[in-house]
Amino acid sequence: xxxxxxxxxxxxxxxxxxxxxxxxxxxxxxxxxxxxxxxxxxxxxxxxxxxxxxxxxxxxxxxxxxxxxxxxxxxxxxxxxxxxxxxxxxxxxxxxxxxxxxxxxxxxxxxxxxxxxxxxxxxxxxxxxxxxxxxxxxxxxxxxxxxxxxxxxxxxxxxxxxxxxxxxxxxxxxxxxxxxxxxxxxxxxxxxxxxxxxxxxxxxxxxxxxxxxxxxxxxxxxxxxxxxxxxxxxxxxxxxxxxxxxxxxxxxxxxxxxxxxxxxxxxxxxxxxxxxxxxxxxxxxxxxxxxxxxxxxxxxxxxxxxxxxxxxxxxxxxxxxxxxxxxxxxxxxxxxxxxxxxxxxxxxxxxxxxxxxxxxxxxxxxxxxxxxxxxxxxxxxxxxxxxxxxxxxxxxxxxxxxxxxxxxxxxxxxxxxxxxxxxxxxxxxxxxxxxxxxxxxxxxxxxxxxxxxxxxxxxxxxxxxxxxxxxxxxxxxxxxxxxxxxxxxxxxxxxxxxxxxxxxxxxxxxxxxxxxxxxxxxxxx
Amino acid sequence: xxxxxxxxxxxxxxxxxxxxxxxxxxxxxxxxxxxxxxxxxxxxxxxxxxxxxxxxxxxxxxxxxxxxxxxxxxxxxxxxxxxxxxxxxxxxxxxxxxxxxxxxxxxxxxxxxxxxxxxxxxxxxxxxxxxxxxxxxxxxxxxxxxxxxxxxxxxxxxxxxxxxxxxxxxxxxxxxxxxxxxxxxxxxxxxxxxxxxxxxxxxxxxxxxxxxxxxxxxxxxxxxxxxxxxxxxxxxxxxxxxxxxxxxxxxxxxxxxxxxxxxxxxxxxxxxxxxxxxxxxxxxxxxxxxxxxxxxxxxxxxxxxxxxxxxxxxxxx
Ligand SMILES: Nc1nc2c(ncn2[C@@H]2O[C@H](COP(=O)(O)OP(=O)(O)OP(=O)(O)O)[C@@H](O)[C@H]2O)c(=O)[nH]1
Ligand SMILES: [Mg+2]
Numbered sequence: 001x002x003x004x005x006x007x008x009x010x011x012x013x014x015x016x017x018x019x020x021x022x023x024x025x026x027x028x029x030x031x032x033x034x035x036x037x038x039x040x041x042x043x044x045x046x047x048x049x050x051x052x053x054x055x056x057x058x059x060x061x062x063x064x065x066x067x068x069x070x071x072x073x074x075x076x077x078x079x080x081x082x083x084x085x086x087x088x089x090x091x092x093x094x095x096x097x098x099x100x101x102x103x104x105x106x107x108x109x110x111x112x113x114x115x116x117x118x119x120x121x122x123x124x125x126x127x128x129x130x131x132x133x134x135x136x137x138x139x140x141x142x143x144x145x146x147x148x149x150x151x152x153x154x155x156x157x158x159x160x161x162x163x164x165x166x167x168x169x170x171x172x173x174x175x176x177x178x179x180x181x182x183x184x185x186x187x188x189x190x191x192x193x194x195x196x197x198x199x200x201x202x203x204x205x206x207x208x209x210x211x212x213x214x215x216x217x218x219x220x221x222x223x224x225x226x227x228x229x230x231x232x233x234x235x236x237x238x239x240x241x242x243x244x245x246x247x248x249x250x251x252x253x254x255x256x257x258x259x260x261x262x263x264x265x266x267x268x269x270x271x272x273x274x275x276x277x278x279x280x281x282x283x284x285x286x287x288x289x290x291x292x293x294x295x296x297x298x299x300x301x302x303x304x305x306x307x308x309x310x311x312x313x314x315x316x317x318x319x320x321x322x323x324x325x326x327x328x329x330x331x332x333x334x335x336x337x338x339x340x341x342x343x344x345x346x347x348x349x350x351x352x353x354x355x356x357x358x359x360x361x362x363x364x365x366x367x368x369x370x371x372x373x374x375x376x377x378x379x380x381x382x383x384x385x386x387x388x389x390x391x392x393x394x395x396x397x398x399x400x401x402x403x404x405x406x407x408x409x410x411x412x413x414x415x416x417x418x419x420x421x422x423x424x425x426x427x428x429x430x431x432x433x434x435x436x437x438x439x440x441x442x443x444x445x446x447x448x449x450x451x452x453x454x455x456x457x458x459x460x461x462x463x464x465x466x467x468x469x470x471x472x473x474x475x476x477x478x479x480x481x482x483x484x485x486x487x488x489x490x491x492x493x494x495x496x497x498x499x500x501x502x503x504x505x506x507x508x509x510x511x512x513x514x515x516x517x518x519x520x521x522x523x524x525x
Numbered sequence: 526x527x528x529x530x531x532x533x534x535x536x537x538x539x540x541x542x543x544x545x546x547x548x549x550x551x552x553x554x555x556x557x558x559x560x561x562x563x564x565x566x567x568x569x570x571x572x573x574x575x576x577x578x579x580x581x582x583x584x585x586x587x588x589x590x591x592x593x594x595x596x597x598x599x600x601x602x603x604x605x606x607x608x609x610x611x612x613x614x615x616x617x618x619x620x621x622x623x624x625x626x627x628x629x630x631x632x633x634x635x636x637x638x639x640x641x642x643x644x645x646x647x648x649x650x651x652x653x654x655x656x657x658x659x660x661x662x663x664x665x666x667x668x669x670x671x672x673x674x675x676x677x678x679x680x681x682x683x684x685x686x687x688x689x690x691x692x693x694x695x696x697x698x699x700x701x702x703x704x705x706x707x708x709x710x711x712x713x714x715x716x717x718x719x720x721x722x723x724x725x726x727x728x729x730x731x732x733x734x735x736x737x738x739x740x741x742x743x744x745x746x747x748x749x750x751x752x753x754x755x756x757x758x759x760x761x762x763x764x765x766x767x768x769x770x771x772x773x774x775x776x777x778x779x780x781x782x783x784x785x786x787x788x789x790x791x792x793x794x795x796x797x798x799x800x801x802x803x804x805x806x807x808x809x810x811x812x813x814x815x816x817x818x819x820x821x822x823x824x825x826x827x828x829x830x831x832x833x834x835x836x837x838x839x840x841x842x
Contacts, residue, residue, distance in 0.1 A: 010806050010809075010810065013810070013813075014737070014740070014809070017733075017737060018548055018549075018550060018737065020548065020549050021547075021548065021549060022547075022549040022552045053682075075682075076682075076685065078681075078682025078683050078684075078685050078686050078834075079683060079686055079701050079702070079834060080834055081701075081702055089701075089702060090686050090702070090704060091686070092682070092685045092686055093678045093685050093729070094678075094679070094685060095678070095679045095729070097731075097733075102549045104729055116706040117704075117706065119706060119708060120688075120706045120707050120708055123708040123709045124710070244559070244562045244563060244566055245565065245566045245592075247592060247593075247594070247595045248595070249594050249595035249596065253594055255594070257562055257591070257592075258562075259555060259559045259710075264544055286593070286594065287590065287593065288589060288590040288593040289590075292544070294544045295544050296544030296547070298552060298555050299547070299551075299555050300554075300555040300556075300558035300559050300562070302593070302594075313566055341706050353715070355711050355713070356711070358563070358566065410709070411709070411710075414708070414709045414711065415711065416706075416708055416709075416711045416713065418713055418715055423713070423715035423717065425705045425706045425708075425713045428706070428708045
């Protein structure tokens with residue numbers, strides 16, 4: 001058996017390993033700027049490459065690094081076609097850890113043809129490393145990728161001005177590119193920007209500070225990655241819990257499985273289900289490891305609710321706090337930034353499948369508001385979108401979506417488009433806002449009935465006439481407006497039993513009386 | 526607004542208000558559970574490829590967690606080449622029974638009867654018949670449209686390129702140059718008849734993550750992973766364990782070696798490593814010191830450069 005000290009050592013070692021946070025970063029930039037070489041350098045200099053892997057790269061027939069050096073880009077360019085063509089085609093995921101953090105790297109292709117693969121790698125990143133070739137400056141593709149990084153809401157962007165060895169480690173060259181990048185970053189509205197001069201080939205300022213550039217006193221790339229603050233604010237956001245799956249092992253248990261998209265869910269708290277508007281309480285937060293008192297963003301849990309309410313996959317639980325932003329937008333019409341990713345163009349009038357959280361709906365393209373010129377950032381007119389185009393597009397869906405603006409919530413504001421015939425993933429959507437639909441019936445949003453039986457009868461009559469309506473149960477007076485707003489946006493009419501602000505109380509002894517009372521309000525059933 | 530707090534006198538307010546810290550293992554676990562649930566919700570007939578190795582053990586535990594308190598809502602499929610270590614088969618049968626899983630075993634009986642073996646056929650052809658062919662047949666026999674696999678992107682450079690949802694055409698083949706974009710955690714599960722998707726919930730786990738998780742979760746694994754003295758021959762520089770039925774090559778002598786397996790495959794093609802690590806603690810400590818990759822002892826990966834990519838294109842996991 002191990003000695004006592006060996007056991008404590010192991011514990012300490014284990015704790016330090018378990019305690020580390022996860023940071024996801026992506027590379028971006030123009031073809032041949034040195035992205036893959038930089039990642040290879042980072043892995044190599046942090047001793048994250050196994051000897052046999054390095055040896056197999058060293059003996060590869062392909063080598064673009066020259067003069068007896070190992071071509072470190074081959075550590076990530078793992079497809080045969082990539083090695084043959086000397087370019088990255090699809091994103092490669094690599095992993096390494098230091099004493100401070102654990103990292104997931106997405107090394108993406110610079111070639112314009114593979115922009116969709118860049119977007120794939122960048123969509124989940126906390127940090128984007130935009131490479132700029134120091135001997136060439138900022139190229140159109142560097143702009144495009146910086147733009148996509150800003151659209152994808154990547155919180156931090158670091159520009160790595162690479163190949164400084166080719167320009168004699170010249171400070172003036174670096175400062176000029178630095179100024180250009182700052183201008184670009186400002187126009188794109190990037191909030192956290194760092195600019196570092198590096199040589200991926202020689203290793204300057206990647207892991208070790210460069211002796212060739214004493215004029216640079218900032219962090220190395222690794223220092224930066226180890227210390228850049230990770231976003232934690234998602235916990236302060238309102239609760240969004242998209243339901244993935246209903247877990248029903250037997251008649252005694254019905255739970256709603258899902259991953260907390262934002263905010264915190266607590267045992268005992270009140271929640272509202274969308275789109276039904278039904279309100280209930282979280283009875284238990286169930287996990288295999290035991291019940292939790294609270295679960296935060298990113299946690300996969302199963303919620304057991306206090307009441308038997310109608311709720312299934314594609315629907316959502318939110319908290320009914322009276323804050324203005326506590327309710328997501330519920331709408332069938334919205335505008336979104338679109339990155340088009342398919343050879344077949346996006347066309348106005350065409351209907352696609354749209355998947356957002358666990359919800360799949362049909363979405364018709366109503367209008368292309370404008371297309372963005374990635375160089376000038378100008379808005380241009382467009383009638384269709386070609387592969388790699390970026391545009392603002394308005395959609396209308398057959399069922400309402402519950403969403404937040406993407407810049408506020410990277411989970412509930414994101415969606416993909418799928419071609420219903422080929423099943424290809426054709427577009428990435430970052431939702432901006434709801435737009436008003438042309439026609440909506442003029443029903444009041446809220447009806448009050450004198451008592452609960454009447455409320456139920458009212459609902460039946462409305463349903464028979466083709467209106468969607470629900471009876472609100474158990475809401476406190478201050479919560480009613482929030483629920484009503486959510487329902488209204490979903491095109492669902494709310495009915496309460498009893499007096500409530502802003503609604504005339506309907507009272508009638510029979511159906512004829514009800515019909516007459518409704519008619520007076522302009523509602524025909 | 527009133528957020529009703531449970532009136533449990535023993536729990537502090539801080540505890541009620543603060544969720545658990547998301548260290549990297551928790552983050553990986555939550556992501557994997559999300560993926561498992563997503564696939565179960567969207568595919569008609571998913572199955573889990575159960576290879577009996579350490580990654581499968583982790584994947585199985587994650588599946589137990591994902592659907593708790595329900596049972597795992599899909600069967601396990603083991604592709605048995607007939608060359609698996611006896612310890613693997615007994616572990617498989619006992620463990621599946623213990624956790625109440627529905628286990629399907631599929632073999633390419635014809636090739637096995639014809640005596641397919643890596644010495645005569647070469648590892649590529651042998652794998653093609655006993656693994657890839659058997660896998661494709663097994664999937665078709667069950668009518669499965671999605672198959673969970675325990676592959677990790679850090680295992681091999683072509684795997685590093687693969688999506689979480691890896692699309693396969695009607696012949697079960699992978700086209701690495703034409704993968705569907707996969708943004709955020711929004712997975713596209715749409716298929717036409719005959720097409721299928723391999724789903725990799727452990728994509729973002731590293732070998733160390735797997736061992737740390739096995740340790741913190743106390744998950745049972747095949748005893749071959751732990752070092753002890755075993756009978757073996759040294760074949761082409763590789764420690765090959767021997768069993769009563771092992772065919773010795775001319776000149777080979779059985780010796781006793783203190784060793785363990787780092788990765789589990791077929792007996793003739795998977796080498797052991799010299800090691801004294803007989804506990805999970807020691808294995809983890811040893812892993813940190815390793816300078817060579819885990820698949821180095823798997824013959825199939827090294828036939829030629831890019832051989833894993835070739836196998837994957839053909840339908841291998
Ligand atoms: N002199 C010099 N050459 C470099 C440096 N970094 C990369 N290169 C070379 O630039 C070429 C392209 O490098 P890659 O790493 O493949 O470029 P990439 O950005 O990954 O290219 P794509 O992924 O295809 O967009 C190779 O020949 C590298 O050896 C550097 O710092 N200095
Ligand atoms: Mg590259």
